[in-house]
Amino acid sequence: MTRPTPDSAVDPPATRPGPAAVTRKRSPARAAGFRTPSWVGWLFVAPALIVYAVFVLRPIALTVQYSLYRWDGIGPSTWAGLGNYARVFTDPDLFASILNAIKLIVFFSVIPVVLGLAIASTIRRIAASRLALVARTVLFLPQVIPLVAAGIAWSWLLSSTGLVNQLLTYAGLGGVARAWLGDFSTALPAVGVIGAWVLLGLCTILLLSGMSKIDPALYEAARMDGAGPLREFVSITVPSLRQEIGVCVTVTVIAALASFDIVYVSTQGGPGNATMVPGLEIYYLAFSERQVGMASALAVVLMVLVLVVALPIQWLTKDRSS
Amino acid sequence: MSRRTRWNGAALAVVMGGTLAAGCGAPGGDAPQPEATGASLAAAPTCGTAPVTLNAYVETGFPLPKELSTEFSKQHPNVKWNIREDQFAVITQNAPRVLADDPPDLMRLPQVSELVKNNLLKNLDGYAKAFGWDSWPASQLEQMRMVPGGKTRGEGSLYAMGLNFSMTGVFYNTKLAAKIGMSSPPATLAELDDALAKAKSAGITPIAQFNGGATGGLAFPLQDLMAAYGPAKPINDWIYQKPGATIDTPSNLQATQHLEKWIKAGYFWKDVNAVDYATMMSRFIKGEGLFMFNGDWESGNLDKQMPGEVGFFLMPPAQQGGKQAAMSAPLTYGISSKAKNADCAAFFLNWVATDPKAREIGVKVGGSHPMGPADAPMPEVAKDTVTASTLEAGAKIAEDNGSMDFIANATGAIYAKSWTPQLQKLVAGQQTPAELLKSVQSDYTSQVGGS
16 A cells, blocks of 8 residues: 555654653753743633633532522522432432433443444445545534434434334334334433434544554554454454543543433433433423522532543553553 | 742632632522512503613514514604513523513513512502502403412412413314314313214324423313313412412312323324424324314414314313313513513503503414403404404303413423323323322422422
């Protein structure tokens, strides 16, 4: 092959900083005695830090504070201590919403990552062909479409007269046809399928760019040792993609736990709370039930849950070789 | 180096601490102070002659408020309008904050109780006396009355006014009705059941209704059935949060069982749990259902989309000649307690109910019955339209004193969190009528006692 594949062109090894670039050199100014006052550094950080503090840290602190009160958002509030947190875990509806979010991980994380790996290695094999470009574009498209539009389009596809049921009927499976988003047993999986569709492209592209970094010599060596495509995949591709897989899993698990838009547009939590997730529940609690304290408590629980799930994934997939 | 680290740490603490400190102290309490009663007025207020700009916050998608404001400015040229529009759901969510932070003179409102509790609405008792609203049929204003600072709605001071009041009942497709030999609206519940069964066996979906997402539309037929089996007053008491009121009564159980019978007989679409309001309307207009439980806000629309092919009747009583009831609600508008032009806004509300031209706009554009005295002149409406039959139904409800608020309005959360999921479960066969009522009642008790 004479010309580089599109993928390897994206990230040629030469541009990556080697260990030498990291070693610090004394700056000439400092050596000459112009010592920069320490607060100048803060001056540079200040704009970002202030924005971060005002728009991220302050809301988090306020949420924690509100979660300890009973408050309707306007009138006077009363101290509730940890009462709101107790209700998050004892109210069956609120707790069920957390369980639904955990079930969504299967669709939002497992399917996109596993399928993404398979698709990425397939596309890699045909990397030079035009088909690969088309496949990547088609798969990444859901990331470009606003989620609300995607949700609306999918709710048409999945409606009782939608394309999915029409295809099923043509295939002689008319008996299976139903209003997928309005049926208690299929609503949550149907929402999950929408999420999987959205996130599959992201995972595929991430994994594909990771694959382009793998030294082709490794594959060559494996082939000489008589390894088949499956063996190559298990022994070389997957271990080399440890960090990329880590990023995919983290991003998609957070998307599952903190899901809101897809559910809001397609089912609004129905039927009968079958697709209620914490993000949506927080919104309902704060803006229709006006229980700002409860909503805040659930938000804090959700944040802790995301951290509890995401941090171990980060630790497990950390690149230990460096 | 260690000194610098300390300095850095201190700076970080100041920045973080400063932003966080803003959050200290219990939240809330910035609501206006209570106004004991509506100030009594020497004479009925007017908009005067000096230029005034009224700030209004109205519901988008409904032309009525705009048409009224245009006509008002024509008659009172010193009044100009600054109108902001949003969807009703957005208005519902924003109402308290908007009334507290950016008080409009006139605002479309959801149910008033939470707003009154926080003193966000002007007490209109003074205006009611000055303009003589007290002498109108009491049921028109009942839903907008509340004891100041109290919990019970339906009595006490007046906190809002209607631009008109809407009426619910049953629309029917006259073409499909002819197919099953139904020449006149059913007069009893048994006759309605009979028509439903005939439609079903003729291959027509008997009832077009929505029950998807967060809005359980089966609450419409359910409340109509409740009113057919029992009196309207206990249902209103429950909605108004009168002490000791319950929805879990024997007659309401009969009503819920009746609804379950309809579900099991397949009278609704199979995918009713996935049908939203807009889908229901488009399917009904396409002729995919005989009956539809809905309100007269659609009369004008249906007269336009299927002229001469739609009829309307009030839910028939269980016994021949029994009293009839219907959900009926004013198109609620309130004045912020901090409004700058409250007098002019009140004058406008009175003008809407009493000016002949305004009443005509109310009927022609709004499709609903105007507010105002019982003997006020009614605008002419063509005889064979749905609008004519809904207006007629309004008169019958007034006669039977059968006006009810909607069971979805009992508390802020009862519709989305109780009625909707419970009715969706009833459709799926995952809930029994007895348990449904028990569950809604227990949610209600915790919400009423809880906040």
